[in-house]
Amino acid sequence: MSLVNKKGVVIRNIPRSTTDVIKSFARAGVATTHEAFHRQGLLDARIRPIQKSVSIAGNAVTVLVTPGDNWMFHVAVEQCQPGDVLVVAATSPCTDGFFGDLLATSLLAHGVRALIADVGVRDTQTLRDMGFSVWSRAVCAQGTVKETLGSVNVPVICGGVLVVPGDMIVADDDGVVAVPHALAAEVLKKAQARAENEETKRQRLAQGELGLDIYGMREKLREKGLCYYDNPGDIEP
Numbered sequence: 121m122s123l124v125n126k127k128g129v130v131i132r133n134i135p136r137s138t139t140d141v142i143k144s145f146a147r148a149g150v151a152t153t154h155e156a157f158h159r160q161g162l163l164d165a166r167i168r169p170i171q172k173s174v175s176i177a178g179n180a181v182t183v184l185v186t187p188g189d190n191w192m193f194h195v196a197v198e199q200c201q202p203g204d205v206l207v208v209a210a211t212s213p214c215t216d217g218f219f220g221d222l223l224a225t226s227l228l229a230h231g232v233r234a235l236i237a238d239v240g241v242r243d244t245q246t247l248r249d250m251g252f253s254v255w256s257r258a259v260c261a262q263g264t265v266k267e268t269l270g271s272v273n274v275p276v277i278c279g280g281v282l283v284v285p286g287d288m289i290v291a292d293d294d295g296v297v298a299v300p301h302a303l304a305a306e307v308l309k310k311a312q313a314r315a316e317n318e319e320t321k322r323q324r325l326a327q328g329e330l331g332l333d334i335y336g337m338r339e340k341l342r343e344k345g346l347c348y349y350d351n352p353g354d355i356e357p
């Protein structure tokens with residue numbers, strides 16, 4: 121039975137990656153993780169950070185909310201542990217301000233330092249001042265009510281990507297990527313190898329070597345028909 125978007129459920133136990141794995145993903149960042157995961161798992165580019173120069177990672181605690189209703193955020197806090205990231209999706213699109221500094225204060229008290237929200241948030245200046253990091257679909261002061269059940273820790277679709285509780289979430293200035301829990305170790309290994317390889321390339325590029333030579337591109341460009349001329353007049357009509 122699929123639990124995707126099932127309402128009225130709280131699942132208490134989810135798989136979690138270790139603090140070391142979380143820190144390593146935060147260091148790797150979104151672009152490298154996304155590449156290492158064969159360019160999968162990237163959330164919609166419209167989910168943007170409200171702050172600058174913050175790179176985080178964590179285990180996904182998922183929250184399914186009903187449009188205009190933030191009740192389930194309060195239910196979710198109790199299920200959180202240090203190292204978790206709250207990942208929120210609504211049953212249909214809504215940009216109301218579901219979340220602000222009060223809920224952030226509650227999450228911080230339980231060791232959660234970041235929110236990924238496919239809905240709107242508010243109190244953004246205070247959130248930045250508090251050092252609580254948010255990636256959201258919208259910033260909007262519109263308040264919400266507490267009337268309708270959603271769920272905590274069921275799989276949700278956030279930014280067009282299926283996020284399962286316990287998935288590794290990586291977020292920075294470039295966006296947000298989700299990696300299935302079972303693949304996290306393998307993807308991390310590839311991400312670290314990629315970062316090392318990029319460091320070598322960075323040094324060669326900084327010394328003036330051309331990408332054309334480092335990547336051996338000249339032959340392929342020739343095959344594709346790229347021609348070089350000293351002057352425009354040299355091109356045959």
Ligand SMILES: O=C([O-])CC(=O)C(=O)O
Nearest residue numbers: 218219220221222223224
């Ligand atoms: O309480 C709310 O409805 C959302 C909010 O503004 C906060 O958490 O500070």
Ligand SMILES: [Mg+2]
Nearest residue numbers: 220221222243
């Ligand atoms: Mg508020």
